[in-house]
Amino acid sequence: MVEFPDSVLEELVRPVVAAMPLVVARVPETPAAEFGRLRAAADGTWPVRGSAIGQRAGAHFHHGGRTGDSPVRDALDSLPVLLIERVLGALELTVPELNLVGVPDLTGVLGEPFTGAFAVGTGTSEAISGLDILNQIQPDAVPLVAKLAQRLASHQRIAEVLTVDSGITDEQELAAAHGAAYLALAVSIAAAVLPRVGLLPWATQPPAVLGVAIGTAVLLLREAPMPPGYAAAMLAKAQAEYLLPAQSSGSVPVSGHRFALLEDGDIPNVDFTGNGLVAVVPGGAAIRTGIETGHVRILVSVTEDPPLEVETGWEEIVEVSWHADIGGASPVGPGAIEPHLRRLTPPWPGDYRLRVHARGRDDADETETYKLMVWQAPTAPDTVHARTDRLGHRLRGEAEPVRPEPPETAYRWLRRSSLSEAATVTVVTGMDVADVLRAFGADPARPESLRAISEDVLNRQSIDPWVAVLDLGGGAVLAVEDNGWQGSTAPVLTRASAGGRAASMYWNVNADTRLSFAEHGQVLLSEEPFGDLDAPPPVATTLTDLDFSDYRRGRSEMGLVAVQRFTGHGVAAEDLTRVYAADIGFRIVPDLPTLYPHRPRPGIPLDPSAEALTGLPEPILRSLAWWAAEQAAHYAGLNEDPDITASITVQALTPDAHLRARRSQLDDGEHQWVWLTLHRATNPDPLAAAIDAIEAARYTAGPHAANLVADLQTKMTTPNPQ
Incomplete structure (x- = not known):
């Protein structure tokens, strides 16, 4: 804990007050406003468009060096480096110009500085590097500046200088005046103190002083209340900038089976027995979810006019009216709101219509999805457009509908597995595991650790293929390629199906997919499954009731249903567990690229x-x-x-x-x-x-x-x- 006598504060007041106006005059308005919005961003009030801080409240940019043991360094680390550099460029020549006559000698306040060897990082800014050096050679110097700034900010004479002119009503100008004043306070104190605590001049050059000052200003501005007129200025700015239509999507936390669209406050306890989905509450509406806690996906769309049609593909759709007292409602749950989801509805009061769409409330294995459509409209009775999920029926006290589970439900485990993003799963009949490996171009006599192969490929940033196999019993073999695709190629399918049948499903992180079937050495179908597939008879029967045009059902899951039907053997989560528990994989020597006849491309001349x-x-x-x-x-x-x-x-x-x-x-x-x-x-x-x-x-x-x-x-x- 850094201690100093109260007399030091009184001696600093006059030179600091004298120095602050020059710093204020040199800080550009735009970066000053970024600093001035720090408290507003931390409070989650109106987001400011184009503001790196306002849109990334709490974000840390990690510019290098140690953090966690220096609040000032951590505060500096939370800023975009370009913002730091802009302030450094604006004030680097100002620091030596400051008139700091009368600042006391503070050498005795701190201990002796460190004189041994120390590490110097190559930071992205001289301000960051300078602060890091100060933290090493005199660890108490930076906390001393921060504590002095905190104490002096409440001093009557300095508080008067920090007060923003009540005549300023523009949001940008208010934020800039607020930010510049606190930056000036921190810069003046750092420039006054650091050269007078026994440090050599090379350690207290302007970049180091400004690194300490900027981090200190961040700490001060996160705690200092916004100027009295700021809320009104922010509201005026939001109203002037708000454009329709507006749309945003993201994730909302859920607690107690609900989230809400609210102007402010906590979600109240709500009775959902009326329509089973949404209930109007003061300042917005609460939405009933299937999950008790967790997160749901959400899309919010605000339009000037009501939607022309009712969308299909949703299990529950209910439309209600609600009154906004202020405007600017946000989708909320417990915890922080994603910045881009804040204050989505129009920032003015009035009567609004809200149409809530819900899907996935009955399925514990599926991420629930909601769409909220908002438009200004007179109060009207509730309207139910769709009511088909089981949860809604239970909440309304109605008999639940009998709905058979879609066949792909059996493969929902895939979404939680290591193969969720990219893989090819192949099932082969009529061959043993050694023959399947040879069909893939792997040598059954050369097993390796599956984990070692995966780490090697990852470390080399390679896409070299490899495969793991499992005897499923009953004459079937499972081949798994994590992030591979050889099982979807014609040569592999041709060889693998020589003794019976082979089928595979391939998918990747870019939503590319390929569903393939082969029998007795002949590829019957291999294409991206979209809509109706023109499949030959042996394949067509396996595609019954699989609607690949409905992406929400999951193409990879439906593809594995088709693979199971074609080969007579399914794949279970336990099979994948066994594959990884065995920890044996085989590297593949891939086939050469397929040779095609020359076909001129229309409109593209030959060289x-x-x-x-x-x-x-x-x-x-x-x-x-x-x-x-x-x-x-x-x-x-x-x-x-x-x-x-x-x-x-x-x-x-x-x-x-x-x-x-x-x-x-x-x-x-x-x-x-x-x-x-x-x-x-x-x-x-x-x-x-x-x-x-x-x-x-x-x-x-x-x-x-x-x-x-x-x-x-x-x-x-x-x-x-x-």
């Missing part, structure tokens, strides 16, 4: 080299494709590699060359473009073989690509380019 190839006889095209392979090997220094020379000789990849070409596609594979050139040269379509092989050879040549293109042109103008 000159490709255009020159069209119309050439097949023998010449084949010759040019393998000439490109020779050139690729030459530029890569592999023209004497036995596998490459053998492949060029027979104009086909030898077995050893094919395996090396596949391995080259891995993250640490060698000579990827050389092997792709050889692979593309084998394309059954001669034009595609020539065009694509030459393209790959150009990448192999790299800085010498211009020479390769020139040699190609020479070769093509030769009477017999073979």
